[in-house]
Amino acid sequence: MSAQPASDCLSRHASDPTALTLLQAVAARRAQPWHEAALLAALNANLAHARTHSPHYRRTLAAHPQPLPHVAALARLPLTHKDDLRAAYPWGLCAVPAAQLARYAESTGTTGGVNAGFVTQRDWLLNHYSVALAWADVLGPQDRVAVAVPYELSYVGADVDRACELLGASVLPVSTNNAACSWRQLLGLLQSHRITTLVCAPLRALRLVLLAREMGLDVARDLAVRRIVCVGEALSAAKRQRIARDWQAQVYNHYGMTEALSVALPCAAGALHLAQERFVFELLDPQHERPLSGPGTGELVLTTLDQQALPLLRYRSGDLVRLSPTPCACGRWQATIELLGRVQDLCPTAHGPQHLSALDALLLEEPGIEDLFTTRAQDGQVHISVLPRPGQPWAPTRQRLDAAVAQHWGGPVQWQVQPRQDWLQRLDSRSKPASALLVQPPSPARSSP
Numbered sequence: 001m002s003a004q005p006a007s008d009c010l011s012r013h014a015s016d017p018t019a020l021t022l023l024q025a026v027a028a029r030r031a032q033p034w035h036e037a038a039l040l041a042a043l044n045a046n047l048a049h050a051r052t053h054s055p056h057y058r059r060t061l062a063a064h065p066q067p068l069p070h071v072a073a074l075a076r077l078p079l080t081h082k083d084d085l086r087a088a089y090p091w092g093l094c095a096v097p098a099a100q101l102a103r104y105a106e107s108t109g110t111t112g113g114v115n116a117g118f119v120t121q122r123d124w125l126l127n128h129y130s131v132a133l134a135w136a137d138v139l140g141p142q143d144r145v146a147v148a149v150p151y152e153l154s155y156v157g158a159d160v161d162r163a164c165e166l167l168g169a170s171v172l173p174v175s176t177n178n179a180a181c182s183w184r185q186l187l188g189l190l191q192s193h194r195i196t197t198l199v200c201a202p203l204r205a206l207r208l209v210l211l212a213r214e215m216g217l218d219v220a221r222d223l224a225v226r227r228i229v230c231v232g233e234a235l236s237a238a239k240r241q242r243i244a245r246d247w248q249a250q251v252y253n254h255y256g257m258t259e260a261l262s263v264a265l266p267c268a269a270g271a272l273h274l275a276q277e278r279f280v281f282e283l284l285d286p287q288h289e290r291p292l293s294g295p296g297t298g299e300l301v302l303t304t305l306d307q308q309a310l311p312l313l314r315y316r317s318g319d320l321v322r323l324s325p326t327p328c329a330c331g332r333w334q335a336t337i338e339l340l341g342r343v344q345d346l347c348p349t350a351h352g353p354q355h356l357s358a359l360d361a362l363l364l365e366e367p368g369i370e371d372l373f374t375t376r377a378q379d380g381q382v383h384i385s386v387l388p389r390p391g392q393p394w395a396p397t398r399q400r401l402d403a404a405v406a407q408h409w410g411g412p413v414q415w416q417v418q419p420r421q422d423w424l425q426r427l428d429s430r431s432k433p434a435s436a437l438l439v440q441p442p443s444p445a446r447s448s449p
């Protein structure tokens with residue numbers, strides 16, 4: 001353990017009075033649950049700001065009386081959809097003058113269209129403090145962190161950077177697909193620089209295991225990485241266990257989006273806590289689009305409480321989450337979720353509706369394929385792209401997979417066998433490995449018979 005606590009580093013970085021006040025405000029909010037009156041006041045202040053300054057909400061909230069009489073009345077307001085953001089691209093939801101903006105990012109969804117994200121300096125700092133206070137349970141000044149997530153037109157790389165700096169950790173900024181540092185070079189750096197923590201997408205962590213083997217390295221034996229923070233893709237329990245086993249590392253999850261920055265944060269117990277100090281969250285029944293009244297599985301809907309540049313009201317994330325009914329062992333008051341993936345990947349099966357992430361366990365158990373599969377629901381069918389292991393014939397592998405799918409999934413799937421080098425090159429050349437591969441339309445020439 002370090003002699004210098006992470007919290008000391010945080011306070012030192014926030015030595016200017018304005019920043020220190022913000023840090024203390026975030027720390028106080030994270031320490032205990034909202035009182036109803038304080039939450040209602042924050043919510044109404046955000047609503048008033050949005051209706052006054054955001055062109056989109058000036059229009060959509062005009063017919064809705066405010067302030068809200070209680071927090072539950074939020075459910076009477078209209079939902080905000082991704083299409084609203086796309087239609088408003090780039091500035092239609094901006095609620096501050098351009099001169100107050102500190103940073104810009106945008107994202108392209110798997111279904112097309114571009115979402116813009118923008119922050120004031122205060123938005124950016126509030127987010128960093130929220131992230132750093134959460135990560136302080138996991139990281140400290142003794143850590144050397146390789147950040148292998150996108151920096152370009154994105155928040156996530158810089159967001160992780162700042163949190164690590166605030167905690168006194170040293171940062172190796174790698175990004176994803178760039179000419180300066182190939183994935184092979186990254187593995188060399190992980191070894192030579194005794195990197196302790198790797199931040200990357202889950203599929204990237206699995207790909208690096210395979211690439212290391214090709215280089216004669218064993219990631220658990222030859223590297224010092226003992227923590228992996230997975231960002232940018234859903235992380236199923238099965239995938240998490242596989243990454244932890246292969247790397248002999250603790251695996252954490254961190255969930256954010258361009259529109260709202262960091263939304264759910266890891267804790268020392270390995271759970272993923274909603275950032276309820278910065279948002280009000282709701283769950284929407286994915287089939288009937290009605291709010292769920294308690295824990296369960298639904299689409300995550302968020303309302304910002306203190307975002308100046310891009311206030312969001314009842315924003316449908318498009319992500320399916322499972323809300324835990326029990327408190328986390330770490331003692332934090334914020335609820336914990338499991339991020340399952342896209343709502344569109346919830347499928348009807350013989351065992352009832354199941355999310356595609358439920359296939360991860362059976363696919364990871366199959367010895368005939370690499371761990372680098374991708375799954376996608378499209379046009380009413382489930383498509384699974386797989387990469388057979390060298391020397392493993394596809395026919396018996398497929399027989400075993402079909403039997404496992406019939407038993408545990410209960411619906412038909414379309415297998416796609418990928419040409420090895422083409423698949424690996426595509427995986428290595430994209431910023432978001434899973435989504436980059438998923439957007440490839442099924443190719444009849446590559447389909448299995």
Ligand SMILES: [Zn+2]
Nearest residue numbers: 267271328330
């Ligand atoms: Zn926890």
